[in-house]
Amino acid sequence: MSDTLAGVRALVTGGSRGIGRAIAISLAAAGARVAFGYHGDGQAAHSTLATVRAHDASAFAIEADVSVEAEAVAMVDRAIDGLGGLDVVVNNAGILHEVGLLDTLVADFDAVVGVNLRGTFIVGREAIRHMTRHAGGRVINIASDLGYLGRERNTAYCASKAGIAAMTRCWAREFAPDILVNAVAPGPVDTDMLGAEVMSEEQRHKEAEIPLGRIGHPEEVAALVTFLAGPQATFITGQTYGVNGGSVMT
Template sequence: MTASLNGLRVLVTGGSRGIGRAICLSLAAAGARAAFVYHGDREAAAVTLNELQKHDASAFAVDADVSQEASVVAMMSQVIERLGGLDVVVNNAGILHEAGLLETSTESFDAVIGVNLRGTFLVGREAIRQMVAQGCGRVINIASDLGYLGRERNSAYCASKAGIGAMTRSWAREFAPHILVNAVAPGPVDTDMLGADVMSEAQREKESDIPLGRIGRPEEVAAVVRFLAGPEATFITGQTYGVNGGSSMI
């Protein structure tokens, strides 16, 4: 049985689609009051919001750029006012830029670090500011198994995700015992980011390297986030949970 998240006030970044969308729906289905951030893709956000409101009529979405301080500060003050506080933040917004090192421009390196690492820093900092004032809270950062595995043609992305792991452990120490900070590190998951519907033969072949024999579903990542947000996860902080079908084991 799913633990109840009744009335929990949650914010999910990158909630319009993919893993973030599954997280929003899973938390709201368990009783949370959910808000999500997206950037740009209004149509996907409207579809997700519509679904979300079937669980929580007061759910809302904010278009904000997590890499920009002013945008994050304005978004956070709106979210806190409308939710009346903040119990859980899920830092999920992320982008991928695939290019060999020698073809990676400084601008695209900065863009990946800007959304993935700086975005997690900015949203996390503003969320934790509120949680400190409240005296409690949970932070869940979405990392990636590539943050410790590394991957050719993806060094900026891998570096951003490794940074999220380090930031998670640092915040967990700094804000214990009242604020619990954990990360979830998915392996390959079937979303637009991965382009799983257009995967090449070579990529498909890589799936057979995964002990569980397939890539993951967004809902399988959301289930771990829901557990970490919930009433049973009271003795866990500074951890990174792999959700990867066994593709990496550490």
């Protein structure tokens, strides 16, 4: 527990489980007031909310599909109302649909890009709309190392994550110096999305190629997000930081 984020009001999308859950807990543990979004996994959201509330008794969760404009806009509005403002937004909600290019339907492509890229765009736009009217803010978008590396059977996912990194740079330029916008690009992290417990031989082989020799933990991503939301990250904008055990080195 610390109070580095005391007084900070934060919205985390996809906060019910995995990386978003760890981010919501980490921000609250640093003293922030937290709202988080989720879609379709109410039980996980309920359990995460109980944990976040151990640090921030006023924390709340909002169900919304970020790919649906009206729902995403309403979620940001509700967060601003409930928190009494918004200083930090973390665009973390994401999905992955692994399918070979030749079998990828336009509907599959649209679904992944709709959540990952369009969802980040809508939530980011609405959060920034609020932040520009106030004393500034921080936007932290969750990209992926696959946005650089590419991966077979993941066209839509990789394209959406590269798009998030590009959008991050656009917003950082457009809203400097008041709003700082950065991205975090994790490598493989132990969550439901990765399905680490059922990793294939091929995936295990890839894991062995990570210089640090293992996949990451959600808390290791959350630690960087919490730093970027905090008082020491004042000269950083437009960056995409890897948390990947060395799988990408630039």
